[in-house]
Amino acid sequence: METFINVTFATLRVSAPLILVAMAGVLSQQVGLINIALEGLMLVGAFTAVVAAFSLGSTWSGVLVACLVATLLAAFFALFVIQLRANLIVAGLAVNFLALGATAYLLQVLFNTRGAFAPEELVGLAPVSIPLLNRIPVLGEMLSGHRPLVYLSWLSVAATSVFLYQTVIGTHIRAVGEHVEAAETAGIPVKRVQYLALLLGGFLSGLAGAHLSVGDLTLFRENMTNGRGFIALAAVFFGAARPGLTALACLLFGLFEAVQVRLQTTSNVPPQLPQMLPYLIVIAVLTLISLRRELRKGW
Amino acid sequence: MNIDWKRWGLETAQVILTIVVALLMGAVVMQLSGKDALEAYRTLFTSALGKRTAVADTLLAATPLIFTGLATAVAFRAGIFNVGVEGSLYMGAFAAAWVGFTFTGLPGWILIPLAFILAGIVGGIWCLVPGYLKACLRVDEIVTTIMLNYVAILFTSYLVNGPFLVPGLANAMSEKIAPAAQLARLAPPSQLNLSLVIALAAVVVIGFIFRRTTLGYELRTVGANPLFARWSGMPLRNVILKVMFLSGLLGGLAGAGQVLGVHYRFVANFSPGFGFDGITIALLGRNSPIGTLFAALLFGVLRSGGSTMELFTDVPRDLISILEATIIFFVAIEFSLAWLRRRQALPGEEREAEATP
Secondary structure, eight states: OHHHHHHHHHHHHHHHHHHHHHHHHHHHHHTTOOOTTHHHHHHHHHHHHHHHHHHHSOHHHHHHHHHHHHHHHHHHHHIIIIISOOOHHHHHHHHHHHHHHHHHHHHHHHHOOSSEEOOTTOOOOOOOOOTTGGGSHHHHHHHSSOOHHHHHHHHHHHHHHHHHHHSHHHHHHHHHHHOHHHHHHTTOOHHHHHHHHHHHHHHHHHHHHHIIIIISSOOEETTTTTTHHHHHHHHHHHTTTOHHHHHHHHHHHHHHHHHHHHHHHHSOSOTHHHHHHHHHHHHHHHHHHHHHHHHHHOO | OOOOHHHHHHHHHHHHHHHHHHHHHHHHHHHHTTOOHHHHHHHHHHHHHSSHHHHHHHHHHHHHHHHHHHHHHHHHHTTOOOOOHHHHHHHHHHHHHHHHHHOTTSOHHHHHHHHHHHHHHHHHHHHHHHHHHHHHHOOOHHHHHHHHHHHHHHHHHHHHHTTTOOTTSOSSBOOOOOGGGSOOBSSTTSOOBTHHHHHHHHHHHHHHHHHHSHHHHHHHHHHHOHHHHHHTTOOHHHHHHHHHHHHHHHHHHHHHHHIIIIISSOBTTOOSSHHHHHHHHHHHTTTOHHHHHHHHHHHHHHHHHHHHHHHHHOOOTTHHHHHHHHHHHHHHHHHHHHHHHHHHHSOHHHHHHOOOO
């Protein structure tokens, strides 16, 4: 039972950045743009959060600046893709390369470090203990006591859902995603809507990255996102860009990451094998999605 | 041979423009971070091209990039976004190392080809997995190939830390390969070796495949217009499988070249991103074998000069990655601009049959 609680807690904790960046992916997908740049945006968010928090002396300021910088980068990406009509995938790859190179470059230039930066003075965001919830025996231990950004990630799922399905702009986004010409004929400012989706996505990705680097520990390591942006993309495919289902997929992937960490410490299995699990699961999930789609089509 | 000189000239001009803009961008970045851009570039280029040993080191740096650039170009040309060359590189590298330290009794002229062949096959099979998923189940290849990169790096790391662990050695390295398997050095004291020759041969072979074989024709048509390809009866599934295998094969050869020519053993995490550089190189080289060769040489200069630049001018070599990103951004725009221009210039039917050489 203890293990079950711990694993669930770990899953919720580990899924949070995935959920946040997956919501960004949902918004992009709904507007019809596959966002390959999520990984890079998240990495930039992670880096900026640590640097800004360190320079400004406050972790929350770091988070805010991270979101703003990621949004800026997303704007840059949007400019290339929407205005200059660059190839979506190639531009996305470019953003990822830029993020990797720029963060490593700045790490060296600003702090004279390679590899990792963990300023001692920096404190992570304090865990939040929800008043009534934390007294419930099993549920309380699993749900209470998380870092603030974990709760924010759950909020983001609800917010994205409401935004997409209950607001006018959300409907516009979905319309553009379904049929651009029809949306245009109906008078929807397609480009503006696409920009909005990408910018919001940038903000969320920055938040996700910030959680990764300052939400728990305060550490930036080169390439610390390690493929999470793409795992989130797989979650978006799994959930057919619906916030709830996508978040569920994120929890699934988060579970495997939590299990993998546990396996490393509790068993004699060499570390690399469990580490492969999340990536293999993504492939399995994508295969299952396509299988289901092909089978439904019949022969 | 029909060469559209005007278009060739235009494309080359575009490529040069892209590189110049990228260098300018890099200069801006350096100046903004308080570094002397002129000094940095001067160090970079002189250390990469100045002396004979420098040129040798540049060619050394370019060798794996020729392979990975070709690997990526082959897939991109067919319209397949294979981002998994890095994974094939690792798997192929380990396969080559395994041959090298297992069959120590065999003479070099058997051992070396055997290692390369096995590396190619293993690398090819590694890319066949996402290839099969794409061909038969239409699974998007971008995410699957990226995932398999991580799997390959972790798996090979596991192999040298587990089953093939050598007690007493510093961690994460396999045994040394037999002396017979080690590739000859071309220009000591540089580590430049015979794998360069193999890489150049690969350029020729791929060029031949592109221009003179059925596969090459199918590949180009599928990439330029999948609809047309299907209607003219091309077996799309088989083409995808063959292309992915070829792509992975070249990636595996890249890994083999590094193991047999430079390190003489498999070292975990040895690649500083050769596979990913391959993407930039393929894009810059417009997915053509010759273009890829030149782009790879350019990156050899940048990577080789970049490390020296870092030593002498305290400009981090990650600047090169920033240059790469700029190049990809510009290629991304150029692709669509050129495509748009061509589509607007040609009347309806001819647009469909238009294929890039």
